[in-house]
Amino acid sequence: MCSVGDDNLEEKTSKYMEPVPKFKLDDNKCNKCRASTPCIVLRGKDAYCQACFLSGTTHKFKAFLGKHRFVYPNDKVLVYHTEGHPSTSLLHFLRSGLDLSTPKKLRFEPIVIYIEDKIDLSSEERSDAAEFIRKQVEEYKFPLHYISLCDCVKKNNKVAECLVDDISKLSIGDNDKENLNQVLNSKANTTNKRDILKIYKKTILIEAAKHLGCKVVFTPELGIDIASQLLTNVSLGRGIHLALDVGICDNRDEDVKIVRPLRHFEIKELAMYNHFNRLEVVAKKEKLENIYSSVQSLMKNFVGGLQNNFPATITTIVRTGDKLAMEKSLEDNPRCVLCRGPQENRNEELTSAESTSFSHWVSTRSPQYSMTPVERYEKSLESFSVAGDSPYCFACERLSHDLVVS
Amino acid sequence: MPACSANCGKNAILKRPKTGDALCKECFFEAFENEIHFTITRAKLFTPGSTVAVAASGGKDSTVLAYVLKLLNEKYGYNLKLVLLSIDEGITGYRDDSLETVKQNRDDYEMPLKIMSYKDLYGWTMDEIVAEVGRKNNCTFCGVFRRQALDRGAMLLKVNYLATGHNADDIAETVLMNILRGDLARLNRCTSIITDSGDGIPRVKPLKYTYEKEIVMYAYFRKLVYFSTECIFAPNAYRGHARVLLKDLEKVDPAVIMNIIQSGESLCVNETANMPTLMTCERCGYGSSQKICKACTLLEGLNRGLPRLGIGKSSKVKKLIEQDDLKRSAAGCCKSKNKSDCGNCACNKNEIKRDLSKAVEELKI
Numbered sequence: 001m002c003s004v005g006d007d008n009l010e011e012k013t014s015k016y017m018e019p020v021p022k023f024k025l026d027d028n029k030c031n032k033c034r035a036s037t038p039c040i041v042l043r044g045k046d047a048y049c050q051a052c053f054l055s056g057t058t059h060k061f062k063a064f065l066g067k068h069r070f071v072y073p074n075d076k077v078l079v080y081h082t083e084g085h086p087s088t089s090l091l092h093f094l095r096s097g098l099d100l101s102t103p104k105k106l107r108f109e110p111i112v113i114y115i116e117d118k119i120d121l122s123s124e125e126r127s128d129a130a131e132f133i134r135k136q137v138e139e140y141k142f143p144l145h146y147i148s149l150c151d152c153v154k155k156n157n158k159v160a161e162c163l164v165d166d167i168s169k170l171s172i173g174d175n176d177k178e179n180l181n182q183v184l185n186s187k188a189n190t191t192n193k194r195d196i197l198k199i200y201k202k203t204i205l206i207e208a209a210k211h212l213g214c215k216v217v218f219t220p221e222l223g224i225d226i227a228s229q230l231l232t233n234v235s236l237g238r239g240i241h242l243a244l245d246v247g248i249c250d251n252r253d254e255d256v257k258i259v260r261p262l263r264h265f266e267i268k269e270l271a272m273y274n275h276f277n278r279l280e281v282v283a284k285k286e287k288l289e290n291i292y293s294s295v296q297s298l299m300k301n302f303v304g305g306l307q308n309n310f311p312a313t314i315t316t317i318v319r320t321g322d323k324l325a326m327e328k329s330l331e332d333n334p335r336c337v338l339c340r341g342p343q344e345n346r347n348e349e350l351t352s353a354e355s356t357s358f359s360h361w362v363s364t365r366s367p368q369y370s371m372t373p374v375e376r377y378e379k380s381l382e383s384f385s386v387a388g389d390s391p392y393c394f395a396c397e398r399l400s401h402d403l404v405v406s
Numbered sequence: 407m408p409a410c411s412a413n414c415g416k417n418a419i420l421k422r423p424k425t426g427d428a429l430c431k432e433c434f435f436e437a438f439e440n441e442i443h444f445t446i447t448r449a450k451l452f453t454p455g456s457t458v459a460v461a462a463s464g465g466k467d468s469t470v471l472a473y474v475l476k477l478l479n480e481k482y483g484y485n486l487k488l489v490l491l492s493i494d495e496g497i498t499g500y501r502d503d504s505l506e507t508v509k510q511n512r513d514d515y516e517m518p519l520k521i522m523s524y525k526d527l528y529g530w531t532m533d534e535i536v537a538e539v540g541r542k543n544n545c546t547f548c549g550v551f552r553r554q555a556l557d558r559g560a561m562l563l564k565v566n567y568l569a570t571g572h573n574a575d576d577i578a579e580t581v582l583m584n585i586l587r588g589d590l591a592r593l594n595r596c597t598s599i600i601t602d603s604g605d606g607i608p609r610v611k612p613l614k615y616t617y618e619k620e621i622v623m624y625a626y627f628r629k630l631v632y633f634s635t636e637c638i639f640a641p642n643a644y645r646g647h648a649r650v651l652l653k654d655l656e657k658v659d660p661a662v663i664m665n666i667i668q669s670g671e672s673l674c675v676n677e678t679a680n681m682p683t684l685m686t687c688e689r690c691g692y693g694s695s696q697k698i699c700k701a702c703t704l705l706e707g708l709n710r711g712l713p714r715l716g717i718g719k720s721s722k723v724k725k726l727i728e729q730d731d732l733k734r735s736a737a738g739c740c741k742s743k744n745k746s747d748c749g750n751c752a753c754n755k756n757e758i759k760r761d762l763s764k765a766v767e768e769l770k771i
C-alpha cells in the first residue's frame with residue numbers, strides 16, 4: 001500500500017536530505033582562530049588550521065568523558081585495542097590526557113586488552129600483528145593483556161583462564177578457524193556468525209574487565225560503526241537492546257559499563273589527528289567481502305555510501321542511538337543467556353515474533369481435511385504456544401540454532 | 407519439486423519468504439488467510455457489529471485486503487459491515503483506470519463503494535488547484551491532502567474503523583526511514599497496528615505482518631483483479647533510500663522484514679529526549695505539528711485566493727493571513743475565489759518502483 005502520503009513531512013526542509021555543501025574557502029583563514037591557514041575541512045564545510053584542529057579533536061574526546069562521567073578518579077579502565085586509526089588515536093588521547101599537569105588531567109588508570117581474532121589471516125601474519133600491537137602499546141606505557149578469541153570460545157568462555165600478559169603465551173594456531181567454526185553450525189550464515197562472534201567478544205571484554213578490576217571498558221567504534229551497527233541490530237530484531245548495543249553506554253552488566261568514546265568521530269578526523277601527531281598506526285589487514293554476504297557488510301556499505309552524498313547521515317543515526325533507552329518494565333525480566341540483555345515480555349501484545357512463529361506453525365502442520373476449516377483453525381490455535389520458556393531473547397533465539405555448544 | 411511443508415502430500419508451489427517453509431497452493435491459501443485472522447483476533451482490531459471502511463486504491467494490497475476481509479468476515483462470523491472507500495484526487499486521467507478496478511472489486515465482492523473526491527473533502531479538485539498554484543507547487547497540495555483524505559472520508563461515512571492495506575514491507579520501510587531521518591516520535595509509533603489520527607476513528611492495518619511478495623502471490627493464484635501501477639507520487643528522499651536498503655536486505659535474508667518490525671515494536675525512546683509533541687489541528691482535529699495543520703493552511707490560502715500561503719515557511723502564515731484580513735475588511739471583500747482550468751499533478755514520475763513483476767517468478771518453485 002502506498003505510504004507516500006503518510007510521511008507527514010510538513011516543511012520542505014525536512015523533505016530533502018542535505019547534500020554535500022559546495023565548499024569554498026572565503027578568506028583562506030581557519031574557522032576557529034581566523035588567523036592561520038587552514039589545512040583540513042571537516043563535514044565538508046568547516047576549515048581548521050592544524051593547531052585548532054588538534055585542540056578541537058582532543059577537546060571533543062574529553063568533553064564526551066566529562067559530560068557523561070562514566071569514570072571516577074583512580075578507576076581502572078579497560079581499553080579494547082585493535083589495529084587501525086581509531087585505536088591509535090584513543091591511546092594517544094589517553095596518554096596525553098594522563099600526562100597533563102593542568103587540572104584537566106585525566107585521573108584514571110587504563111589497562112589495554114588485545115583480542116586476537118584474525119582467523120582469516122595466516123598464523124605468521126597474526127603473530128606479526130600481535131607483535132606490532134605489543135610494541136605500540138609499550139610506547140604508550142600502558143599494561144597490555146592478550147586473549148585469543150578461539151581459545152576462549154573453546155574453553156567455554158572462561159575468560160580468566162585465557163587472559164595472558166605475555167605475548168609468548170598468546171595462542172595462535174593454524175586450526176583456529178576450523179576450531180571456531182566447530183562451535184558454530186556449519187550451515188550458519190555469515191550474518192549470524194558475525195553476530196555471535198560480536199557477542200562473544202563483548203562477553204570477553206566484560207569478563208576480562210572484572211578479572212582485571214576495571215569498572216569501565218572503552219571500545220573504539222566510530223560514528224560510522226555505531227550507525228551501521230544500529231541499522232544492523234534493527235535488522236536482526238535487536239531493537240529491544242538498541243540503547244545498550246549502540247547507545248552511549250552499555251550497562252547491562254551490573255559491575256562493568258561499556259563506553260564508546262569515539263562515537264562522534266569520523267575516520268578522517270582521527271587519521272588526520274594521527275598524521276599531525278606523527279603517530280605510528282598498526283595497519284589493518286582485512287579480507288574484502290561481498291557486500292551481500294552479510295547484513296553487517298551491507299549496512300556498512302549503505303551507511304558509507306549515503307554519508308558520501310549526505311554528510312548528515314551518520315550524525316543523525318548516531319544521535320538517534322543517543323536518545324534511545326532501555327524500557328523500564330523490562331528491567332526485571334529474565335536475562336538472555338547469550339547476549340545477557342533482558343528478554344522481551346511475552347504473551348502480552350501481538351508482536352512480529354509471535355506472528356512469525358504462528359506462520360511457521362500453520363505452515364508445518366498437516367491439514368486435517370476431515371474437519372471444517374474453522375475447526376482446523378481452532379485446533380491449530382489451541383496447540384500453538386509462544387516459546388514461553390526460551391532462555392534467549394528474540395534475536396538470540398534465532399542465533400541459538402547456529403550454536404553447537406551453548 | 408519439494409513437498410509441501412505441511413505434509414499434505416502435494417507439491418509445494420512457493421517458498422514463503424516469511425518463514426522459509428514451502429507450501430502447496432491450498433495450504434498457502436489457508437495459511438495466508440488464517441494468519442490475517444490470527445492478527446485480527448489476537449490484536450483485537452475490530453469489535454463485532456461495526457462498520458469498516460476498507461481503503462481501496464485498486465492496487466494489490468487493498469484488493470487483497472478487501473477480498474480477505476470479506477472472506478474472513480463470512481468464515482469466522484466477525485459480523486462486520488464492510489465498505490470500500492476510494493479517494494479521487496480529481497487529476498484528469500490519473501485515477502480513471504484504478505477507479506475502474508475498484509468498481510470491479512465492488513461488483514466482485516458485493517461491497518458498497520464510496521468514492522470521495524478532493525472536491526467532496528476539500529472543495530477543490532487537483533486540476534483546479536494546479537490552475538491556481540501552477541505545477542511547481544501542486545505536489546505540496548496533493549501530498550498534504552492525500553494524507554488526510556482517507557481519514558476525512560471515513561469521518562464523512564461515519565464508519566467505526568478505517569482499514570488500510572499497509573503490509574509488512576511498508577512497515578519495515580517506514581521504520582528504516584524514520585531512523586534515517588532521526589524522527590524519534592514517529593519511530594516510536596510507526597509499528598502500531600492501530601493508530602488514531604485525532605478523529606476517534608481508529609486506523610487499522612490487518613496486513614501488517616503479511617509480506618508484499620505473498621500478497622502478490624495470493625492475488626496471482628486467486629486470480630484477483632488489481633491495478634498494478636500503485637502510486638505516481640515520488641517518495642521523499644529518506645523513504646527512497648529506505649526502500650532500496652530494504653530490497654537489498656531482503657536479498658541477504660527475507661526474514662529481515664519481520665526482524666525490523668520486531669525491533670520497531672520493542673525499541674524505546676528515552677523519556678528525557680525532547681520529541682516534538684504531536685498536536686491536533688484547531689480547525690479539523692487531525693494530527694499536526696502546528697496549531698493549524700498544513701491541509702487547513704493550504705485550504706485557507708486557496709479559499710482566500712492566496713494559493714502560496716502554506717507553501718513557504720509556516721512562520722509567515724499568520725502574518726500573511728492578518729495582512730489579508732486587513733486588506734479584505736478595507737475593501738469590504740468576500741472570502742472566496744475559485745477558478746477551474748486543467749493541468750496534471752502527476753508531475754513527478756521518478757518513483758522507485760518496487761519490482762513486483764519478478765516477485766512471482768522468484769517465489770515459484
Ligand SMILES: [Zn+2]
Nearest residue numbers: 030033049052
Ligand atoms: Zn586556527
Ligand SMILES: [Zn+2]
Nearest residue numbers: 336339393396
Ligand atoms: Zn539475547
Ligand SMILES: [Zn+2]
Nearest residue numbers: 410414430433
Ligand atoms: Zn499442502
Ligand SMILES: [Zn+2]
Nearest residue numbers: 687690699702
Ligand atoms: Zn486542520
